[in-house]
Amino acid sequence: MASRILLLYAHPSSDRSEINQRMFQSAQSIEGVTCVDLYAEYPTFQIDIDVEQQRLREHDIIIFQFPMYWYSTPAILKEWQDLVLEYGFAYGHEGNALRDKYFFCALSAGGNESAYKAQGYNHFTIAQLLQPLEQTASLTQMRYLPPFALFGSRTALDEGRVEAHLDKWRRLLNALHHQRFDFAKAKSCKLMLSEFENAVSQEQVSL
Amino acid sequence: MTIYFIQAFIYLIAAVIAVPLAKRFGLGSVLGYLIAGVVIGPVVGLVGDETTTIQHFAEFGVVMMLFLVGLELEPKMLWSMRHRLLGLGGLQVFLTAASAAGLGLLFDLPWTVAVTIGLIFSLSSTAIVLQTLQEKGLMSSDAGRSAFSVLLFQDIAVIPMLAFIPLLALPELVEAAASLQVAAEHHEELNLLAGLPGWAYAIALFSSIAAVVVGGHYLSRPIFKYVASAGLREISTAAALALVIGIAALMSLVGLSPALGTFLAGVVLANSEFRHELESNIEPFKGLLLGLFFITVGAGIDFGILFSEFGLIIGLTLGLIALKAGILLLLSFPFKVKGSDRWLFALSLAQAGEFGFVLLSFSTQNHALPLDISQRLSLVVALSMLLTPALFIAFERLILPIYEKRQSKTQEPDKVDDQGPVLVAGTGRFGQIVNRLLAANDVKTIVFDQSLSAIEVMRNIGIKSYFGDATRMDLLETAGVGQASLFVVAIDDRQRATELVLELKHAYPKLKILARSYDRGHQYELRQAGADYVVNETYYSALEMAQQSMIELGMHPFKATGLRNSFAKTEEKSRDILYETWLASTEDNKFNANYRELFMQFEDALRNANKRERNEGHSLERSWTPPPKGYAEEFE
Numbered sequence: 008m009a010s011r012i013l014l015l016y017a018h019p020s021s022d023r024s025e026i027n028q029r030m031f032q033s034a035q036s037i038e039g040v041t042c043v044d045l046y047a048e049y050p051t052f053q054i055d056i057d058v059e060q061q062r063l064r065e066h067d068i069i070i071f072q073f074p075m076y077w078y079s080t081p082a083i084l085k086e087w088q089d090l091v092l093e094y095g096f097a098y099g100h101e102g103n104a105l106r107d108k109y110f111f112c113a114l115s116a117g118g119n120e121s122a123y124k125a126q127g128y129n130h131f132t133i134a135q136l137l138q139p140l141e142q143t144a145s146l147t148q149m150r151y152l153p154p155f156a157l158f159g160s161r162t163a164l165d166e167g168r169v170e171a172h173l174d175k176w177r178r179l180l181n182a183l184h185h186q187r188f189d190f191a192k193a194k195s196c197k198l199m200l201s202e203f204e205n206a207v208s209q210e211q212v213s214l
Numbered sequence: 215m216t217i218y219f220i221q222a223f224i225y226l227i228a229a230v231i232a233v234p235l236a237k238r239f240g241l242g243s244v245l246g247y248l249i250a251g252v253v254i255g256p257v258v259g260l261v262g263d264e265t266t267t268i269q270h271f272a273e274f275g276v277v278m279m280l281f282l283v284g285l286e287l288e289p290k291m292l293w294s295m296r297h298r299l300l301g302l303g304g305l306q307v308f309l310t311a312a313s314a315a316g317l318g319l320l321f322d323l324p325w326t327v328a329v330t331i332g333l334i335f336s337l338s339s340t341a342i343v344l345q346t347l348q349e350k351g352l353m354s355s356d357a358g359r360s361a362f363s364v365l366l367f368q369d370i371a372v373i374p375m376l377a378f379i380p381l382l383a384l385p386e387l388v389e390a391a392a393s394l395q396v397a398a399e400h401h402e403e404l405n406l407l408a409g410l411p412g413w414a415y416a417i418a419l420f421s422s423i424a425a426v427v428v429g430g431h432y433l434s435r436p437i438f439k440y441v442a443s444a445g446l447r448e449i450s451t452a453a454a455l456a457l458v459i460g461i462a463a464l465m466s467l468v469g470l471s472p473a474l475g476t477f478l479a480g481v482v483l484a485n486s487e488f489r490h491e492l493e494s495n496i497e498p499f500k501g502l503l504l505g506l507f508f509i510t511v512g513a514g515i516d517f518g519i520l521f522s523e524f525g526l527i528i529g530l531t532l533g534l535i536a537l538k539a540g541i542l543l544l545l546s547f548p549f550k551v552k553g554s555d556r557w558l559f560a561l562s563l564a565q566a567g568e569f570g571f572v573l574l575s576f577s578t579q580n581h582a583l584p585l586d587i588s589q590r591l592s593l594v595v596a597l598s599m600l601l602t603p604a605l606f607i608a609f610e611r612l613i614l615p616i617y618e619k620r621q622s623k624t625q626e627p628d629k630v631d632d633q634g635p636v637l638v639a640g641t642g643r644f645g646q647i648v649n650r651l652l653a654a655n656d657v658k659t660i661v662f663d664q665s666l667s668a669i670e671v672m673r674n675i676g677i678k679s680y681f682g683d684a685t686r687m688d689l690l691e692t693a694g695v696g697q698a699s700l701f702v703v704a705i706d707d708r709q710r711a712t713e714l715v716l717e718l719k720h721a722y723p724k725l726k727i728l729a730r731s732y733d734r735g736h737q738y739e740l741r742q743a744g745a746d747y748v749v750n751e752t753y754y755s756a757l758e759m760a761q762q763s764m765i766e767l768g769m770h771p772f773k774a775t776g777l778r779n780s781f782a783k784t785e786e787k788s789r790d791i792l793y794e795t796w797l798a799s800t801e802d803n804k805f806n807a808n809y810r811e812l813f814m815q816f817e818d819a820l821r822n823a824n825k826r827e828r829n830e831g832h833s834l835e836r837s838w839t840p841p842p843k844g845y846a847e848e849f850e
């Protein structure tokens with residue numbers, strides 16, 4: 008058994024991206040990952056609800072991948088939620104299409120990790136800032152995992168942190184696909200999926 | 215010959231003088247014609263006995279009118295108004311006819327005469343009421359729609375009435391006429407079926423009606439197509455006239471009412487693509503003939519009777535108005551016409567109408583009414599029509615203010631669901647798309663094209679379109695350009711498109727016009743002609759193509775979309791200035807050196823639009839710019 012992964016990527020100016028575009032590209036070469044560039048597919052925001060819902064049905068793990076913009080996702084991901092997560096599909100009466108799927112965010116933030124603390128400049132942790140998405144996952148009966156984040160993204164390239172991050176990213180996707188991933192452990196690591204390594208086992212883990 | 219010229223001139227000039235005057239005083243054209251008749255007849259005495267002959271001829275206008283009424287009757291529309299049409303209209307005609315007839319019996323009239331009078335009085339004046347409601351913009355009010363249903367029912371009811379009245383002939387009148395006829399050597403009416411046995415007669419009747427219906431459905435198209443291929447306006451007029459006259463002839467030959475036949479033909483053709491073409495061809499003839507008819511009615515009014523029996527005539531007129539208004543008021547309750555609409559509905563339809571005149575002369579000819587009664591009733595009908603504007607004024611001055619005061623406190627505003635149609639001229643490659651998008655979203659469109667094949671394509675996919683030269687104002691008028699909410703000019707002839715915009719803006723300054731231009735020069739011409747919005751026929755497809763090219767070259771689709779949008783934005787900004795320059799130029803070739811230089815400047819601007827950094831409103835450079843590399847240090 009292998010898990011099917013849906014990677015929903017949102018970056019409005021990907022030609023200037025140093026992190027996300029490369030993450031997206033490297034994900035394309037990984038087995039079992041369906042890669043969707045939302046801004047490329049819907050440059051005028053005319054999201055095809057049927058197509059998107061069908062994609063959701065066909066996958067077990069849903070990932071939002073994006074650069075953090077104003078403590079949230081770029082606009083098209085919001086639009087995507089507003090249109091695709093319909094009553095009767097994702098929630099409400101007979102809205103069970105997403106039940107028991109896994110959901111998490113893979114994001115990059117310009118700010119440093121130290122700023123994302125109660126005492127820091129941004130006052131909240133990334134996990135806290137993503138709470139609307141966490142609750143969305145909860146309402147849609149998905150199992151929410153902590154985010155996979157890169158901090159200080161604007162200097163990551165100069166500081167040579169990108170390759171290591173990409174490496175981690177590929178290993179995460181591989182482990183997810185081959186079900187060598189202990190979700191119980193990942194869930195308990197409250198903070199960051201970036202510290203997911205201890206959740207990966209050599210054997211297949213039952214879901 | 216000379217005498218005909220003189221007579222024709224008298225009638226025409228009387229109409230030409232009186233009708234505009236009547237309209238100016240808010241009396242409507244029907245009253246104008248009547249007054250013209252009164253002046254040249256009883257007052258000045260310019261015309262005499264020949265009016266009766268002319269009247270027979272002019273009655274053909276009624277036949278044409280019924281043809282046009284039929285043409286307006288789309289089955290879909292009829293179905294949607296069936297309750298009001300049959301319920302409200304049917305009850306109005308029945309109750310009014312019955313009570314008028316009942317009153318007639320009280321006055322000791324023979325029952326046949328009483329019924330005839332009842333029928334005559336049950337009708338109201340379509341011409342006056344519709345025109346007035348339209349002028350006052352009340353057609354889409356509740357009262358307007360109810361009045362329209364009633365009038366429509368009445369117009370249709372005329373047909374059975376025309377069939378029924380001869381059965382009410384008074385034996386003594388028929389006898390008297392017969393003895394006169396011997397003396398006057400009256401011709402036997404031409405009737406092919408006179409000698410046939412009953413069953414054959416019935417078959418002949420049905421087959422001629424079937425011929426009208428089936429022929430109208432299947433033969434009219436090839437014939438009109440053939441006529442259209444000639445491209446001659448007078449020939450298509452001739453064809454329309456031939457159609458109406460031919461059907462009238464067929465119907466008279468078998469002893470049926472010509473009005474019935476043409477009405478049926480009209481209904482059959484209501485869905486045809488030639489509908490508006492037919493309408494605009496028949497309309498002027500109908501108008502003139504009906505006008506002539508009203509003039510002869512006016513000329514026939516006997517003022518001697520009016521003055522000697524003034525009290526009786528006035529009493530009858532006021533009684534009639536009160537009776538009709540009373541019944542309408544009564545009916546307004548079960549049919550839920552409320553508030554001020556109730557009064558408008560009742561008062562607007564309280565007069566007798568032009569069909570009353572028709573039935574009067576028809577009844578007299580068919581010996582159902584003695585001449586002396588018919589002369590008096592003629593006065594009553596005319597007076598009641600003459601009083602209609604006064605009733606409208608009474609409504610506006612006396613009744614409306616009461617309701618307006620109340621309304622401002624309690625009622626919610628009327629729903630404005632009645633949007634005029636969008637007229638689309640040209641349904642070629644361009645207009646077709648405009649029309650499909652609008653129609654797909656339930657915007658009512660009326661489409662014209664001169665190419666039958668284009669119309670066929672549209673009709674095949676279920677979109678109503680009509681054959682006709684969309685630059686002909688009379689055609690557009692019958693199609694209702696006056697009520698249109700928008701006009702889309704999508705014809706591919708540069709010159710005619712510009713002329714059409716000019717003419718439309720001249721005739722309907724308030725009408726919004728959206729026009730398709732061929733190139734930059736044409737765009738300016740259309741704008742100068744008054745078009746409110748002009749779009750170049752190739753501009754947006756070219757933008758689309760350029761955008762796709764960039765995507766094919768590997769650019770991210772979202773970026774390509776953004777670049778295309780900022781190109782369009784810059785282009786838009788330069789549009790006004792370039793236009794002003796073009797406009798200001800006095801040279802023959804308005805694309806002079808001045809213009810060219812400016813154009814080049816704007817081209818430069820376009821080239822830089824997406825490169826220029828922070829000074830442009832929506833340059834891509836400025837969108838989603840990541841913060842500078844070291845910025846996070848400031849936020850520790």
Ligand SMILES: Cc1cc2nc3c(=O)[nH]c(=O)nc-3n(C[C@H](O)[C@H](O)[C@H](O)COP(=O)(O)O)c2cc1C
Pocket residue numbers: 023024025026027028074075076077078079115116117118119160161838839840841
């Ligand atoms: C419009 C905009 C808003 C941003 N808002 C935030 C923010 O709220 N928090 C943050 O840490 N970084 C913010 N950033 C910085 C981005 O997160 C950073 O540019 C991105 O992670 C770089 O990834 P990339 O190289 O893949 O584009 C913002 C950047 C932009 C352009």
